[in-house]
Amino acid sequence: MPSENDDLYFLDAGQSERGGHNYGLADTCLQLYANHQLARGKLTTSDEDYLQRVRDAIDADMGPPLIRGCMLHAGMGHHYEAIRREQQGIDSPLASVEEAVVHSADEFVEGKEHIDIVMETMTAYIESRGNEARRYKVLAVEQELRAYVKVDGRKELITIRIDLVLQDRQRRTMVIDHKGRMWGNPKTVRGYANGMQTLLLERFGRKEWPDTFYGVYLNLCEWPHHTKKKQGRPKFVRELVPSRPAALDAVSDTLRYIAQQQHALVEAGTDPRRYPKSFGDNGTCEHRYGPCPFVDICNHG
Numbered sequence: 240m241p242s243e244n245d246d247l248y249f250l251d252a253g254q255s256e257r258g259g260h261n262y263g264l265a266d267t268c269l270q271l272y273a274n275h276q277l278a279r280g281k282l283t284t285s286d287e288d289y290l291q292r293v294r295d296a297i298d299a300d301m302g303p304p305l306i307r308g309c310m311l312h313a314g315m316g317h318h319y320e321a322i323r324r325e326q327q328g329i330d331s332p333l334a335s336v337e338e339a340v341v342h343s344a345d346e347f348v349e350g351k352e353h354i355d356i357v358m359e360t361m362t363a364y365i366e367s368r369g370n371e372a373r374r375y376k377v378l379a380v381e382q383e384l385r386a387y388v389k390v391d392g393r394k395e396l397i398t399i400r401i402d403l404v405l406q407d408r409q410r411r412t413m414v415i416d417h418k419g420r421m422w423g424n425p426k427t428v429r430g431y432a433n434g435m436q437t438l439l440l441e442r443f444g445r446k447e448w449p450d451t452f453y454g455v456y457l458n459l460c461e462w463p464h465h466t467k468k469k470q471g472r473p474k475f476v477r478e479l480v481p482s483r484p485a486a487l488d489a490v491s492d493t494l495r496y497i498a499q500q501q502h503a504l505v506e507a508g509t510d511p512r513r514y515p516k517s518f519g520d521n522g523t524c525e526h527r528y529g530p531c532p533f534v535d536i537c538n539h540g
């Protein structure tokens with residue numbers, strides 16, 4: 240029997256090593272990036288108090304949307320991986336969707352509280368997409384891809400983990416990114432479209448499947464809204480992200496510029512507490528979805 244720690248039994252549905260999240264954070268605010276790198280042990284500081292406050296801020300920010308999103312990714316990954324293995328005749332142990340969701344819940348202090356709603360959503364999703372195994376070939380699930388950009392004569396690693404790749408009967412290859420949402424609407428797609436993560440998905444998709452790549456889709460999964468009077472139903476929308484050629488062209492230069500800034504700060508020995516901050520009045524520190532988790536630290540030390 241496979242053990243719970245066997246990677247073949249549970250897929251890794253987490254962030255990739257040097258992926259769009261990292262670069263997106265650095266592109267937004269270098270202090271935001273530095274704090275996350277500190278918490279992950281990728282940067283260091285001798286100020287233990289600062290480090291602890293950063294960790295506490297990240298834990299406090301790990302609210303239901305993020306926890307459910309991680310658990311949803313685990314469930315989705317195992318659902319599609321089971322299909323992929325069956326289509327390819329691969330007979331090896333794999334956790335069920337429910338086992339994967341429960342296993343993922345263990346990563347969070349309050350994870351168990353969200354098992355029911357994530358499983359309700361996954362069950363409804365699988366019912367609504369029941370014929371996908373006949374319509375699509377599953378090419379990849381939670382696959383990490385790697386590439387390099389040249390930065391000042393050295394190679395900078397860029398990684399990305401692609402949630403799902405499907406190919407239809409016309410051999411159109413679709414890169415799919417799952418998003419667990421409170422509410423989804425057309426603005427949601429526009430909100431993600433210019434994010435570094437989505438742009439990188441398209442760049443990698445075009446590179447990996449050059450002859451058949453069709454586009455990046457957001458697989459929006461809206462949680463059920465239950466009230467005292469009414470039981471809601473989860474909703475699902477799969478939306479094609481409009482391609483943006485000029486933005487795609489600019490991705491490599493942008494990544495290069497971010498990497499140059501990161502290297503310069505490390506080589507200058509800059510204390511991670513003193514990384515440049517994004518104080519523009521563009522809503523970075525006080526976003527419409529809520530304040531940056533580090534706003535108290537940046538404002539009051």
Ligand code: SF4
Pocket residue numbers: 268269270271516517518523524531532533534535537
């Ligand atoms: S509060 Fe503002 S400056 Fe500080 S890390 Fe967050 S976005 Fe950057």
